[in-house]
Amino acid sequence: LSDRSDASREAPLRGDLLAARRSVREVERLADLAAASDPELPALALVDGTFLLWGLAREEITAPVKRYLLDEGMIPALGRLQALARERTVLPAGYISRPDRSEVVHSLRLAVCPLPRVDCRACPRLPDDTRPCDAVGVASDRQLFSHVLAPGQRSAVFLRRPTPGSIEAQYYGEHRPAAFYLRTPPDGADEIACVEMPLWLAQDDQKVALLHALLL
Numbered sequence: 001l002s003d004r005s006d007a008s009r010e011a012p013l014r015g016d017l018l019a020a021r022r023s024v025r026e027v028e029r030l031a032d033l034a035a036a037s038d039p040e041l042p043a044l045a046l047v048d049g050t051f052l053l054w055g056l057a058r059e060e061i062t063a064p065v066k067r068y069l070l071d072e073g074m075i076p077a078l079g080r081l082q083a084l085a086r087e088r089t090v091l092p093a094g095y096i097s098r099p100d101r102s103e104v105v106h107s108l109r110l111a112v113c114p115l116p117r118v119d120c121r122a123c124p125r126l127p128d129d130t131r132p133c134d135a136v137g138v139a140s141d142r143q144l145f146s147h148v149l150a151p152g153q154r155s156a157v158f159l160r161r162p163t164p165g166s167i168e169a170q171y172y173g174e175h176r177p178a179a180f181y182l183r184t185p186p187d188g189a190d191e192i193a194c195v196e197m198p199l200w201l202a203q204d205d206q207k208v209a210l211l212h213a214l215l216l
């Protein structure tokens with residue numbers, strides 16, 4: 001990828017950049033397929049993984065490369081899916097098998113913290129040297145929802161508050177991913193999955209319910 005403002009600068013397509021370019025092309029192709037689908041039928045537009053290009057957060061990746069992959073790639077592709085969704089039932093989502101996340105669990109830990117303002121450096125450990133927040137009892141969201149959800153059920157929809165200045169906050173806007181956790185039926189993978197969807201889809205309860213049904 002070359003810098004259009006300086007022909008001497010270029011970034012080799014490998015590692016995080018290669019993964020990001022592949023993700024962009026997948027979502028562009030997904031929009032093509034959704035546009036070609038039967039407008040009379042609901043279309044589940046699914047990618048394997050997330051729409052967020054996390055790998056572009058590295059400091060050494062230049063702003064022109066980020067603009068190329070995000071402003072000229074991923075965001076317009078998501079915008080095409082959004083425009084299609086206004087005309088017909090198109091449901092874009094990212095399916096993440098066996099997610100290694102703890103965002104909901106961390107929220108529970110915050111809720112049980114006895115400090116008036118959370119400061120882990122000042123943790124009032126218990127006599128047995130455990131932390132008060134260890135009462136949550138699980139370390140990951142996957143563990144939590146394996147106890148909470150019955151086969152076929154999903155969680156509520158969660159929206160992460162992005163860190164100021166992050167890729168998510170700077171570029172994604174109404175395409176920011178919201179997510180629910182899904183326990184798949186036992187006659188299939190029987191797993192806890194994380195299902196991401198753009199914020200604009202997550203704000204429509206009927207479409208979220210339809211997304212859940214089509215995934216099952």
